[in-house]
Amino acid sequence: MSDELADNLRKYRRAKGLSQEQLAHRAGLSVGPVRRIEQGDDGVRMETLHVLARALGVKTSDLMAAGAPEPVKLDDPNGQNLRELRIALSPAVSLADTVAPTGDEPDLRNLQRMTLDSAVLYYGDRYASVAADLPNLIRAANDAVTYYGSGDEHSEALVIRSQALRLASQYLTQIRQYDLAYGAAREAIADARAAGNQLAAASGVGGMCWTLIRTERFDEAEDIAISTMDLVEPKIMGATPDQYATWGGLAMEAAAAAVRNNRPKEAKALRKAAGTAAKAIGKTHKNILCHWSMFGPVTASMKELEDYMIGGDARSVVRKSQTEPYLQEKTWKQLGGPSTNDGNRYHLDLARAQVRSGDPTAAMEELSRLAGLAPEWFRHQASAAVTFEEIVKKRRTLTTEMREVGSRLGVLA
Template sequence: MSDELAENLKRLRRAKGWSQEQLAHRAGLSVGPVRKIEQGHSGVRMETLHGLARALGVRTSDLMAAGPPQPVPHEDPNSRNLRALRIALTPALGLGRTHAPAGDEPDLRRLRRMTHDNSVLYFADTYASIASELPVLIRAADDAVAWFDSGDARAAALVARSRVMNLVGRYLTQIRQYDLAHVAARRAIEDGRAAGDDLAAASGVGGMCWLLVRTERFDEAEDIAVATMDVVEPKIMGASDDQYATWGGLAMEAAAAAVRNNRPDAAKAMRKAAGTAAKAVGRTHRNLLRHWSMFGPVTATMKELEDFMIAGDARSVVRKSGEEPNLQEKNWKKLGGPSTNDGNRYRLDLARAHVRSGDLTAAMEELAAADRAAPEWFRHQASAAVTFEEITKKRRTLTTEMREVGTHLGLFL
């Protein structure tokens, strides 16, 4: 992407008649990042691209284009570690006959329970346990769909497999195995559609949106989220918490894509929709098995603060974290708290905001708290590493705790 990004940035800057210094000033940056991008350097932060897009008045996606493939390391540990999962998710396909599974009739109730248990592990960030279970779970789901060839039983098997694929896709997205994650997310949506279960399919779309945002495909993420919201929009009267949570979750995904793509008005509208759904739910809705939802007023408010951070308004993030009633833990008994994942992502946003506001001690406290709460999850977070590096650039003397956090992030190896 670096060559195309360099050319796109030069073209858009020159069309405005600006020098590199003028663009940097309007984007709130030093001139160094602009020069590096136009020289073809890689490793550009998304915040930098967003600031440049905002200054130029274009979408962030307009700055980016696919570049030539880079050489792949000969020894990729995840290729070995995920071999069983890869085989289960993408089985070989030939032209011979496919036989239905032998043995007893699959137990759909047990399959749903296994999926639920692994979803609980995912939300608790216990990734090592999930990795060993998912190949077994995928094969069990495939066997169930192959066994039941018609009627309600087949629809139930398809929904069960949709939930399995949703879990697999989210897990793979979390550990940055994006190509495999796309396969799983697509299968989750297709199975939900085939079963005629719009909410199951929409939950799969939510997983796909998160993957698309993580891979900087912002236009597509916003488009499919909004289109799916139209399909599953709750009725004014009689809608269930599942419906509100699914619709509100899609609104948050659409907002996340829009704000990163320099579409603040669209993001604001989607945040408002998410807030409406959260108010209708009233407190955190937890339904891990049916629609993968942990959604409510606390989650919606936490996600809204992301927009301020992406827009470069760190002081508002810090201020609102202390003022917003939904973010005060004393209110969570009434409102319900966030998932561990959402809570820790909020901590990372707050840590980054503290760094930008000059409070390095508070930033380090948030990083350390996230590391203690979810160590397996934490070491996969690139934003944690970026924030930690910003702290160490400003503070040369490191405490023991700081060294432990840095080591866990793989920065001192």
Template sequence: MPYKVHGRDESSVIVVRWIEEGRWRMSDELAHNVRKYRRAAGWSHEELAHRAGLSVGPVRRIEQGHDGVRMETLHAIARALDVTTSTLMVSGTPEPVAHDNPNGMHLRDLRIALTPAVGLGSVSAPVGDEPDLVRLRRTTHDKAVLYFEDSYRSLAADLPSLIRGTNDAVAYFDDGEERVDALTVRSETLRLVGNWLVQIRQFDLAHTAIRQAIDDARTAGDDLTAASGVGAMCWLLMRTDRFDEAEEIAVASMDVVEPKIKGATANRYSTWGGLAMEAAAAAARNNRPGEAREMRKAAGTAAKAVGVSHRNVLRHWSRFGPVTAAMKELEDSMIVGDARTVVRHSGEREELQAKAWKRLGKPSSNDGNRYHLDLARAQVRTGDPSAAMEELVRLDRLAPEWFRHQSSAAITFEEVVRKRRTLTTEMREVGAHLGVFA
């Protein structure tokens, strides 16, 4: 499904298309850009490939305008050419949406609740009983639990009515503390909805939900809840490869919620540290390693201040501490293609050992699952496809709904298959769940 990505660098607006299996559809402009920077460096195809740590085939295919190159290949080429990844991606013409898009009908009720029709007539406030803000907050909490348990199907059916309920509350209470509470509850609800929509790759709807969540929290005067919404926006921007903007808004928001006094709350340190991790992730993906390192240091400082994994899922959506910071740091190594560091640190760093979690606290299931998926990718790329497959099988059993939405899981599975002569029944089941096998 095509969508627009409005990223910024010195000279261009990016309009790109994400293919489900995690690859870019190439454009003439992208081919032209890679060719232009390669020639400006005075390099042949072979020399660019060597400096990027690639075979020459992918470089030639990109310059010939072929589809199907992976994003990590573009990261590697950008690093070799000493430009940001965003610089390699320029405007192209979006392709038409497929007529058989299955999510169109499935999301109809949610779309109506999230993006109501607007006309010129006046809209009256809801009549009837006073909205129960305590019940709405409790319901949002219950749905958040389902989200973090990866129970997406159980979650989805109730979201439209929950959105309508919070909309009615905001319309009913027009001033005072109840108005603030209603805005905060709706912000929490929309943040949940936005996260779920990002997981299922409904990025435009997710942007609508998350932006409104941030606006509601700011109107309510709750900077931590607003900053938490910014963290969700950063994740969405990175999923749509708007790296410049993700880093920019994360750093700007860090300035607003910085723990400037001794004895700041764990919530503030966690929110600030979470934004630092988002900024680092965006910078690493955009070939800005120096900025990524600085942000990782900031996240590490916040993690030490927190001491153990801190969780406030409903209000600030944070589960942050030394374990989370260590897991996210290894993502950078995977992004730059340093699979050996990922494998080595997974066995050496104390924060990554399950036996240390009694003292440091566990990561969230989502962060833990993503770490193990990175580890699987690193294992297959360092010559251990069996260990990688064990990780994939475990993730498929542990979090099947989450797992089937991960394009990197399908890519890793394909890499494992290429290194195996035969496939077991268990492997074929994993492949079928990922959509690799019919």
């Protein structure tokens, strides 16, 4: 991507009549990153592109371009660790006739229970157990869909397989296996649509949006979230919490894509829509098989803080974390708290805001707490590593606790 990125940045900078120094000043950066990018440096962070896009008044995606891929490590451990899951998600195909279903009739109720159990493990930071269970869960769901060739049981089996695939997509996105995650999300949406379950399909779109955002496909994520919102918009009267939560969740995904793509006006409107849906529910709504999260006023407020962080306003993140009613734990006792993942992500954003607003000690306390609370989730968070590196730059020596956290993140040997 480096040569095309360099050309794009140079083109937009010159179109604005800016020197490298002037662009850096407008973006709040030193001139070094601008020079390195225009010289073809491969080490640019996405966050730096966000800042430069804002300074130039263009979408982040306008700066990005495809380029030659970097070599893949020959000894990538995930090639073996995910072998069984990869086989289950993408089985080999031949020209032979499909084998007719054999064996006992599937127990759909038990299969649904297995899917829920795996979801609970995922949100409980039990990634090793999730990885071990998913291949068998997906194979069992495939068998059920094949066994019931038509009728209500077939539709039910399709929805269960959609839920299992959605869980696989969430897990794979979390551990940065994006191509596999995208394939699982696509099949999850297809199954839900084939079963005629619009909310499950819309929830699957929300999951795909997350994968697209994580791979910097901001335009597509915003587009599919908004188009799906139009299809499942709740009626003014008589809408269920599931309908509000699905629609509001899509609004949050669209907003997340828009703000990362330097579209703050659109992001603000979408956050407002999510807040409206959250207020209509009134408190945290939980249905992890349908939404794979919890949704309500607390979640909507937490997600809104991401926009301030991406916009470079760290002080507002810290201030709102102390003053916004929905972000106080005493409020959670009345309205219900966030999901484990959403809560952890919020505290990770808070840590980053704290170090950038001059409080590295508080930031380190947040990282240490998260490392102990959700170690499997924590070690896959790239932003945690960035935050840790920023803390280290402000310290002359590292404590034993800091070294342990850095080692867990793969930042320190």
